[in-house]
Amino acid sequence: MANLRDIKGFTIQSVTTDPVTNVGTWSTGSALPQAMINQGSFGGRDTTTTGGGSTATAYVGDAFQYNGVAWSEIAELTTLRSENAGFGTQNAGAVAGGYSNAAPAGNRAFVENWNGTSWTEVADIPSNRVGAATAGTYTAGLYFGGNVPPSTNVSASWNGASWTATPSLNTARNRMNGWACGTQTAALCLCGIDPGRPGAEIESYNGSSWTEITECNTGRELGGGNGIQTSAIIAGGRTPAGPYAAITKTEQWDGTAWTEVNDLGTARAYMQSTGTAGGNPNQQSLVFGGATTSSTANTTATEEWSYPSGPSFLIEGQMWYNSASGDLKGYGVSVPTGAWASGTSSPTGNNAGTSSKNGTQNAMMYAGGTSKECDQYNGTAWTEVAEFNSSSDAYRGGAGTSTATLIGGGEPSTTDAETFNGTSWTEVSELNLARYALGAFGTQTAGMVVGGRAGTDAGDGESETYNGTAWSEGDDLQNARRTYNSGAGVQTAGIMAGGGEPNKSDTELYNGTSWTEVSEMNTARSGAAMAGIQTSAIIFGGPNGPPYTGATEYYNGTSWTELADLSTGRGYSAGGGTAVAGLCMAGSDNSGATAVTEEWNASNAVLTVTTS
Numbered sequence: 345m346a347n348l349r350d351i352k353g354f355t356i357q358s359v360t361t362d363p364v365t366n367v368g369t370w371s372t373g374s375a376l377p378q379a380m381i382n383q384g385s386f387g388g389r390d391t392t393t394t395g396g397g398s399t400a401t402a403y404v405g406d407a408f409q410y411n412g413v414a415w416s417e418i419a420e421l422t423t424l425r426s427e428n429a430g431f432g433t434q435n436a437g438a439v440a441g442g443y444s445n446a447a448p449a450g451n452r453a454f455v456e457n458w459n460g461t462s463w464t465e466v467a468d469i470p471s472n473r474v475g476a477a478t479a480g481t482y483t484a485g486l487y488f489g490g491n492v493p494p495s496t497n498v499s500a501s502w503n504g505a506s507w508t509a510t511p512s513l514n515t516a517r518n519r520m521n522g523w524a525c526g527t528q529t530a531a532l533c534l535c536g537i538d539p540g541r542p543g544a545e546i547e548s549y550n551g552s553s554w555t556e557i558t559e560c561n562t563g564r565e566l567g568g569g570n571g572i573q574t575s576a577i578i579a580g581g582r583t584p585a586g587p588y589a590a591i592t593k594t595e596q597w598d599g600t601a602w603t604e605v606n607d608l609g610t611a612r613a614y615m616q617s618t619g620t621a622g623g624n625p626n627q628q629s630l631v632f633g634g635a636t637t638s639s640t641a642n643t644t645a646t647e648e649w650s651y652p653s654g655p656s657f658l659i660e661g662q663m664w665y666n667s668a669s670g671d672l673k674g675y676g677v678s679v680p681t682g683a684w685a686s687g688t689s690s691p692t693g694n695n696a697g698t699s700s701k702n703g704t705q706n707a708m709m710y711a712g713g714t715s716k717e718c719d720q721y722n723g724t725a726w727t728e729v730a731e732f733n734s735s736s737d738a739y740r741g742g743a744g745t746s747t748a749t750l751i752g753g754g755e756p757s758t759t760d761a762e763t764f765n766g767t768s769w770t771e772v773s774e775l776n777l778a779r780y781a782l783g784a785f786g787t788q789t790a791g792m793v794v795g796g797r798a799g800t801d802a803g804d805g806e807s808e809t810y811n812g813t814a815w816s817e818g819d820d821l822q823n824a825r826r827t828y829n830s831g832a833g834v835q836t837a838g839i840m841a842g843g844g845e846p847n848k849s850d851t852e853l854y855n856g857t858s859w860t861e862v863s864e865m866n867t868a869r870s871g872a873a874m875a876g877i878q879t880s881a882i883i884f885g886g887p888n889g890p891p892y893t894g895a896t897e898y899y900n901g902t903s904w905t906e907l908a909d910l911s912t913g914r915g916y917s918a919g920g921g922t923a924v925a926g927l928c929m930a931g932s933d934n935s936g937a938t939a940v941t942e943e944w945n946a947s948n949a950v951l952t953v954t955t956s
Contacts, residue, residue, distance in 0.1 A: 435460030507643025568617025741784030844870030873919025
């Protein structure tokens with residue numbers, strides 16, 4: 345029999361009080377020797393090297409090291425530069441790319457290695473660029489994105505001697521030079537600017553390809569971020585809210601979802617960050633420099649991210665015995681306990697609209713319904729944006745994010761498909777099969793539509809995939825007659841549940857090639873909304889009769905569990921986000937079209953283990 349220590353990495357401890365949560369805080373560190381922005385940096389929180397950047401008046405080659413107590417000056421870079429990016433450890437790292445005003449002024453491809461004593465020029469990156477992001481060590485590095493110009497999605501790996509082209513990002517982006525997460529074969533690409541505005545898009549790299557994953561809650565550029573692929577942190581940066589909107593917001597990634605945690609003490613952008621921050625108390629982060637109220641309002645402020653002192657922290661999956669109460673307890677649940685709360689009502693009460701399914705609770709698009717009107721939600725208020733082109737406005741399938749949306753189909757049956765870039769809609773290649781009341785999920789350049797009604801025919805469960813250029817027929821659902829069905833996830837790991845004619849409780853999973861039937865829902869339904877990923881999803885609302893239901897269920901990759909109901913039972917609504925931070929918008933309640941918006945919030949909890 346396997347021991348818990350072998351499975352989880354620790355034994356069950358006996359304690360007199362329960363451990364504390366693993367939420368860290370920012371504290372003031374030693375100030376930088378000079379106020380700077382856009383440095384290239386590498387190392388850990390207490391073992392940082394930074395080189396280059398700019399002051400309010402000049403580009404510099406100045407370089408410094410931090411030991412957790414104070415900064416010290418080291419040898420200057422060979423080439424003065426700003427907006428460069430770094431990777432590696434404190435005395436075995438490199439800075440790459442950047443902008444230099446030395447004649448001829450412009451972007452550079454230069455790479456310099458720091459060996460603990462001096463800087464040495466090594467092989468150039470494949471192209472001149474600034475604002476890229478990095479991952480890995482000096483002998484196994486990764487460099488991706490940036491501005492050539494324009495923004496690029498190009499990625500390259502470094503083996504300590506030369507560069508090799510690697511698969512490109514899905515979305516070209518830049519202004520990420522403060523972010524470094526993961527290794528050469530397990531990296532994260534965080535936010536950045538594209539197209540022309542800060543975004544919340546996150547991509548994950550497995551050594552072979554980049555995949556769009558759960559967006560963070562607040563889109564940003566020029567912030568700080570670091571960690572590993574399954575445990576990371578982002579902080580500060582600049583948002584789309586104004587000409588210069590530096591923020592303090594900090595978010596933590598656990599491999600599945602982003603959670604807002606304690607804010608920075610100083611709002612800033614254009615800063616640098618190092619460390620291996622995330623949900624583990626042994627992981628730490630450092631942010632330093634940057635600009636506060638304008639691009640020249642530079643700061644020397646340094647902040648350190650750490651966790652409460654003490655021997656015990658709550659980590660998902662941890663178990664312990666509380667000797668004072670006599671209870672065996674654990675932290676982290678397979679079903680997120682949570683509740684629905686009122687959000688700001690949409691501008692119009694629309695029925696049968698669609699959403700940017702992979703958007704976040706604080707960045708979601710609602711498109712169509714009883715009109716062609718489109719609105720974006722930022723977690724507080726709705727903003728009307730451009731209407732789409734198709735004359736078919738209801739029962740469309742939606743995917744992507746609030747600024748990179750894909751929609752297709754619609755009533756009456758149509759093959760129309762369009763994308764939204766944050767400003768306007770563009771007609772793209774049409775679906776192969778005209779349909780409406782279809783399910784959809786994925787991203788703007790890797791989307792999928794499933795099932796639906798083709799005219800008066802309920803269809804045969806056909807699916808189609810989109811690669812950013814054209815639609816291709818995919819594997820049919822196992823349960824063919826599936827209309828008004830609900831979907832979530834990405835093109836290679838999707839989930840589809842429910843559907844009508846009659847209402848169904850069926851659930852199927854897609855692995856990028858074929859569909860497989862899995863456990864059924866507790867409540868049969870159609871016209872429901874869905875949020876999350878294939879292994880952690882919630883479904884809510886939908887007709888089960890009538891009347892409409894507010895029933896909410898959670899899927900953990902194996903089975904469905906009933907959760908707290910929506911406050912307003914409804915069907916044909918739109919939804920998105922994650923299983924711990926979801927959103928339900930508009931639809932029809934038992935009185936007609938509704939404008940009600942509800943937000944789902946859940947979290948892990950301490951549970952007492954019981955036996956029966």
